[in-house]
Amino acid sequence: MFHFNWKLTLFTVLLLPLLVYLGLWQLEREQEKRDTQIGFDAKAAEQPRPLADIDWGATEDNAWRRIQAVGRYDADRQFLLDNRINQSRVGYEVITPFQTDSGLLLVNRGWVAQGVDRQTLPDVAVTRDEVRIQGTIYVPGGDIMVLGQEEPAGQNPWPRVVQSLDVKQMSALLNETVLPFSVRLESGSPGLQQLNWQPITLSPETHRAYAVQWFFMAVVLIILYLIFSFRRPEN
Known part of the structure; x- marks a missing residue:
């Protein structure tokens, strides 16, 4: 019952x-x-477009789009994106401004290991010569997660440790207008450190x-x- x-x-x-x-x-x-994976695979099969041909207002259409650009790295003003894990090791992703005829582009040069302590930052030196790069446009999804406070490297503010890839904040720190989205370098591009990204995590x-x-x-x-x-x- x-x-x-x-x-x-x-x-x-x-x-x-x-x-x-x-x-x-x-x-x-x-x-x-x-x-996301279908979109990434479709864009990966396309030929890279010149940076000048990109319509930065087409946000969704630009995600994972391959581009190519000619310019120079700003080796004196670089960012270290904190708390990046690669194969269970803690490190940074190196974000370097890249000056082109189409504007200042934030280029993600890949992963580098953390130093022996938080005060010892890794060597992120890069060529100052004019180079041609290829990469994919990274359009972040959702709100930007901030895990801590930004901290300069000792008395020298560069390279600057940041907790999120916030293009507007980086533009303000550079005191220059930058293009709306960053670009992740492809294998073979000058300045690449170590690839550690993928289109989906889970x-x-x-x-x-x-x-x-x-x-x-x-x-x-x-x-x-x-x-x-x-x-x-x-x-």
């Missing part, structure tokens, strides 16, 4: 929708990751596995509710 327990019912009514929602949210994330299959877990917990919750509701009351 069904035994109504209002506390158990309230708990189930409140928790069950949450579990289902989390499962559906993970399925949405799975589809987003698949769309695979679509991982999100599918998380969704299955949430739905499984929802089913278990329903089963437990029915078991306790139909259990014979003790004397």
Whole structure:
């Protein structure tokens, strides 16, 4: 016989929708990751475009677009993007201004290992000659996450450690207008350190596995509710 327990019912009514929602949210994330990977693969198959041909207002269309540019690195004013992990090692991503005829471009030159301590910054020297680079436009998704406070390197503010790739903030620190999005160098480009980026962090299959877990917990919750509701009351 069904035994109504209002506390158990309230708990189930409140928790069950949450579990289902989390499962559906993970399925949405799975589809987003698949769309991102498809877009990345399509752009990777295209030939790089000259920087002058890029319409910087087409934000979504520019994500992962390959470009090529000729210019000079600003070796005296570089940024170190903090808390970048590569193969379980802590380090930085080197962001270097690149002067072109189309404007000042922030170029992500890849990953470098952290020094022996926070006060000892890695050597990020780069050629001052005119060079031709190729890379992909990086359009960040969502809000910018800040993990700490910006800190200069001792008495010399350059290279400057930053906690987020905030183009507007970097433009203000450089006291110059920069192009709206940064570019990640491709293999073979002058100035490249170590490649460590990928279009997606968690695979679509991982999100599918998380969704299955949430739905499984929802089913278990329903089963437990029915078991306790139909259990014979003790004397």
